[in-house]
Amino acid sequence: MKVLKFGGTSIGSVEALQALTGVVKSNLEQGERIIVVVSAMGGLTNLLIKTAEDAVKGIDFSNAMSAIEARHFEVVKALIPIQQQNKVFTTLKIYFQELEDLMQGVTALKELSPKTKDAILSYGEKCSAFMLSRILRPVYEKTEFLDATQVVKTDSSFGNAHVDFDQTNLLIQNYFNHHNDELTIVTGFIASDNQNRTTTLGRGGSDYTAAIIGAALNASQIEIWTDVNGMMTADPRRVNKAFSLDELSYTEAMELSFFGAKVIYPPTMVPALMKRIPLVIKNTFNPEFEGTFIRHENKSSDTVIRGISSVDYVSILNVQGSGMVGKAGFSGRLFSLLSREQVNVILITQSSSEHSITFAVAPEDAIFAKSLIEQEFELELAAGKLEPIRIENDLSILAIVGENMKQTPGISGKLFSSLGRNGVNVVAIAQGSSEYNISVIINHDHLSKALNAVHDAFFAELQKTLHVFVVGVGNIGKELLTQIKNHHASLVQDNLINIKIIGLSNSRKMFVNPDGIDLENWENILNEKGEQASLGGFVDQMKSLDLPNCVFVDNTATPAPSQYYKEIFESNISVVTCNKIANSGEYKQFELLKKTAQKHGVDFFYETNVGAGLPIIKTLNDLIISGDKILKIEAILSGTISFIFNNFKGDVTFYDIVKQAQEKGYTEPDPRDDLGGIDFMRKMLILARNSGLALESSDVELGAILPENCAKAPSVDAFYEELKVSNDYFEKLKNDAAAEGKVLRYIGKLEDGKVSINLQAVGPEHPFYSLSGSDNIIAFTTERYCETQMVVKGPGAGAAVTAAGVFADLVKVGAE
Numbered sequence: 001m002k003v004l005k006f007g008g009t010s011i012g013s014v015e016a017l018q019a020l021t022g023v024v025k026s027n028l029e030q031g032e033r034i035i036v037v038v039s040a041m042g043g044l045t046n047l048l049i050k051t052a053e054d055a056v057k058g059i060d061f062s063n064a065m066s067a068i069e070a071r072h073f074e075v076v077k078a079l080i081p082i083q084q085q086n087k088v089f090t091t092l093k094i095y096f097q098e099l100e101d102l103m104q105g106v107t108a109l110k111e112l113s114p115k116t117k118d119a120i121l122s123y124g125e126k127c128s129a130f131m132l133s134r135i136l137r138p139v140y141e142k143t144e145f146l147d148a149t150q151v152v153k154t155d156s157s158f159g160n161a162h163v164d165f166d167q168t169n170l171l172i173q174n175y176f177n178h179h180n181d182e183l184t185i186v187t188g189f190i191a192s193d194n195q196n197r198t199t200t201l202g203r204g205g206s207d208y209t210a211a212i213i214g215a216a217l218n219a220s221q222i223e224i225w226t227d228v229n230g231m232m233t234a235d236p237r238r239v240n241k242a243f244s245l246d247e248l249s250y251t252e253a254m255e256l257s258f259f260g261a262k263v264i265y266p267p268t269m270v271p272a273l274m275k276r277i278p279l280v281i282k283n284t285f286n287p288e289f290e291g292t293f294i295r296h297e298n299k300s301s302d303t304v305i306r307g308i309s310s311v312d313y314v315s316i317l318n319v320q321g322s323g324m325v326g327k328a329g330f331s332g333r334l335f336s337l338l339s340r341e342q343v344n345v346i347l348i349t350q351s352s353s354e355h356s357i358t359f360a361v362a363p364e365d366a367i368f369a370k371s372l373i374e375q376e377f378e379l380e381l382a383a384g385k386l387e388p389i390r391i392e393n394d395l396s397i398l399a400i401v402g403e404n405m406k407q408t409p410g411i412s413g414k415l416f417s418s419l420g421r422n423g424v425n426v427v428a429i430a431q432g433s434s435e436y437n438i439s440v441i442i443n444h445d446h447l448s449k450a451l452n453a454v455h456d457a458f459f460a461e462l463q464k465t466l467h468v469f470v471v472g473v474g475n476i477g478k479e480l481l482t483q484i485k486n487h488h489a490s491l492v493q494d495n496l497i498n499i500k501i502i503g504l505s506n507s508r509k510m511f512v513n514p515d516g517i518d519l520e521n522w523e524n525i526l527n528e529k530g531e532q533a534s535l536g537g538f539v540d541q542m543k544s545l546d547l548p549n550c551v552f553v554d555n556t557a558t559p560a561p562s563q564y565y566k567e568i569f570e571s572n573i574s575v576v577t578c579n580k581i582a583n584s585g586e587y588k589q590f591e592l593l594k595k596t597a598q599k600h601g602v603d604f605f606y607e608t609n610v611g612a613g614l615p616i617i618k619t620l621n622d623l624i625i626s627g628d629k630i631l632k633i634e635a636i637l638s639g640t641i642s643f644i645f646n647n648f649k650g651d652v653t654f655y656d657i658v659k660q661a662q663e664k665g666y667t668e669p670d671p672r673d674d675l676g677g678i679d680f681m682r683k684m685l686i687l688a689r690n691s692g693l694a695l696e697s698s699d700v701e702l703g704a705i706l707p708e709n710c711a712k713a714p715s716v717d718a719f720y721e722e723l724k725v726s727n728d729y730f731e732k733l734k735n736d737a738a739a740e741g742k743v744l745r746y747i748g749k750l751e752d753g754k755v756s757i758n759l760q761a762v763g764p765e766h767p768f769y770s771l772s773g774s775d776n777i778i779a780f781t782t783e784r785y786c787e788t789q790m791v792v793k794g795p796g797a798g799a800a801v802t803a804a805g806v807f808a809d810l811v812k813v814g815a816e
């Protein structure tokens with residue numbers, strides 16, 4: 001048996017309720033018995049509080065009442081079959097009438113006691129649970145509604161009542177034993193005292209209701225369904241880089257939620273822990289998300305802290321003076337006073353000299369707490385043994401939490417240095433004796449910055465998930481996505497790298513989904529859900545999502561994306577590209593990009609700029625980094641040119657071989673685009689720049705393959721005609737080389753700081769002599785590899801190998 005609790009956002013709208021129904025349905029299909037607990041519709045409890053506060057001031061509340069009604073009616077109209085709607089309206093109207101009577105009572109008496117307030121608030125849950133029970137009837141006929149005031153018994157601390165577990169457990173067991181064939185929808189949050197007056201369990205208390213019921217019935221699991229992917233490393237509204245946690249211990253969950261992680265109400269952990277029932281936080285809007293498991297047995301975390309949470313506003317009170325030193329029982333007197341008067345103390349720090357105690361309370365409690373202390377310690381104050389009590393406002397608490405902190409030194413150092421570096425002043429510090437949390441009090445103005453800085457400091461090294469934005473989904477892009485899809489599981493399992501494609505764009509459409517795009521179906525998603533493509537808009541969305549370990553992949557061959565690289569690096573996003581344009585433009589630009597990436601600590605990988613997937617730039621870099629000196633690089637970096645000269649031998653004419661290359665699909669539509677050597681030249685330039693030379697394309701000596709008449713022919717057909725006309729020219733080249741026992745090769749060379757590409761005749765001693773097919777080849781002559789060169793050879797073009805090269809670059813991002 002499982003208990004499923006749905007929060008306000010899961011029941012706040014028609015769409016949400018449809019998602020909720022889906023979750024319930026799939027659970028029922030699995031055949032397990034479930035009990036559903038619900039909160040009021042999202043925002044409704046706040047609205048009820050505000051309306052009641054208005055009512056006490058005599059402000060007209062009829063608009064608010066109509067709004068409350070309208071929200072429920074809208075859902076009923078959309079989700080309940082028309083024949084059944086009237087019955088549902090009738091019950092809801094009775095509730096609204098009772099609620100209105102209560103509000104009127106408040107106005108008449110000009111009084112809103114905690115008791116009345118609880119009675120008012122209970123209507124949020126009563127309406128939602130009743131309504132949901134009727135919405136779910138078509139899914140499961142015997143769906144009934146249970147008002148939890150019948151089964152959850154508490155004391156009479158209205159607003160935050162304490163559960164009487166003995167009574168409650170019996171009542172729950174009794175009720176569900178008698179209703180074991182029905183799907184019960186229970187109101188969260190509300191209960192009743194021994195006089196059957198309605199009480200509430202504290203804000204957020206529906207989670208607690210679910211745990212109380214789950215524990216009473218020994219449920220196998222208690223699921224908290226909300227609007228985010230489980231418990232995250234920090235509040236996702238404040239820290240964009242926060243990510244979901246797979247699991248936590250009860251203590252960790254308790255500490256995180258105590259210090260503000262609202263996703264689960266702290267007392268919820270207690271009944272679950274007592275019975276060791278796992279609590280799972282799940283996302284109604286993303287049911288595939290497995291959930292955050294809070295349980296007894298956890299695998300050890302690979303990070304020192306689990307998460308960071310914060311309390312937005314607190315005030316601190318400072319009690320100090322000589323009267324406190326060595327006085328046993330002073331703090332006992334102080335804190336039992338506060339507890340007696342129900343002032344909740346969030347955090348305490350005491351200086352080691354015992355000269356002062358600082359403690360934090362909710363801002364609304366500060367003045368009351370101060371006056372309590374002033375009364376209690378009147379004599380000490382009058383005698384000057386205590387200094388006047390000081391209150392400081394507009395402060396926040398930031399807490400880091402995790403069981404691993406206990407064994408790990410240096411954590412507070414890391415915390416304080418990250419705060420210090422970001423200019424955040426720490427007003428007070430507390431470390432719980434459990435060492436499961438360290439809390440600091442800081443100025444509220446600094447909270448967002450502090451949370452992000454601390455998150456970066458503790459989680460940056462994880463680099464588990466790469467968030468990838470891809471532009472260009474043509475041959476290479478498509479192949480890349482297929483490869484990622486196919487290797488995804490093994491990458492996650494064996495390499496702890498999870499590649500998530502967040503954004504996709506081609507020249508027409510773009511689509512971004514922060515939760516990741518399904519690679520089984522990306523083409524349809526892009527076509528159907530994509531908006532009109534705009535590169536600037538795509539980059540803006542990527543920047544504003546501000547995801548950790550973010551990578552921009554440019555698979556295009558157009559100049560536009562490279563204009564954004566700098567801006568992308570400045571947003572701490574890495575770039576992986578097979579596009580040569582950025583690196584073969586002006587040297588200044590190449591240098592600026594490299595420096596910007598370096599300055600922002602991100603990667604700029606473009607292995608596929610030269611020789612597709614062959615490890616050429618990597619090899620060059622490795623040689624240089626390891627202290628070798630490059631003496632010469634020789635290369636054939638065009639598959640087409642390689643094919644043409646490798647096969648231009650014997651009786652074959654140059655015309656024949658170019659035609660053949662075209663028929664095999666090796667050449668560009670106009671073969672002169674290959675034979676002109678421009679693309680080859682760009683690759684040589686990129687190599688030269690990576691070996692440290694500040695060269696421009698005009699510095700490269702580019703020897704011609706074609707005589708003028710061929711190069712300048714007005715059309716492709718005319719070009720072929722000119723090849724025939726120039727047959728003697730090519731034959732002579734071939735025969736002259738053959739006469740010396742050599743072959744023709746068009747070779748790029750980097751030597752003595754100069755780059756040239758020329759047609760050459762090479763003999764059998766040269767590594768390129770026996771080259772065949774359309775392979776690329778590159779030979780490094782270095783101080784270490786000088787007798788025999790280091791040679792890299794293989795296919796240097798094609799979508800599959802290029803995509804594989806991009807993929808390899810992608811996986812490397814953030815690895816160093």
Ligand code: ADP
Nearest residue numbers: 007008009226228230231232234235261262263
């Ligand atoms: P529900 O209505 O489902 O009970 P709540 O609003 O009570 O939902 O809690 C969910 C919200 O908690 C999330 O929308 C999120 O903004 C906030 N939250 C704060 N800290 C965290 C955290 N560490 N992890 C996840 N959510 C958090």
Ligand code: ASP
Nearest residue numbers: 039045189203204205206
């Ligand atoms: N509706 C209640 C609240 O808003 C209880 C809950 O949502 O858990 O506090």
Ligand code: MG
Nearest residue numbers: 007204262263
């Ligand atoms: Mg909640």
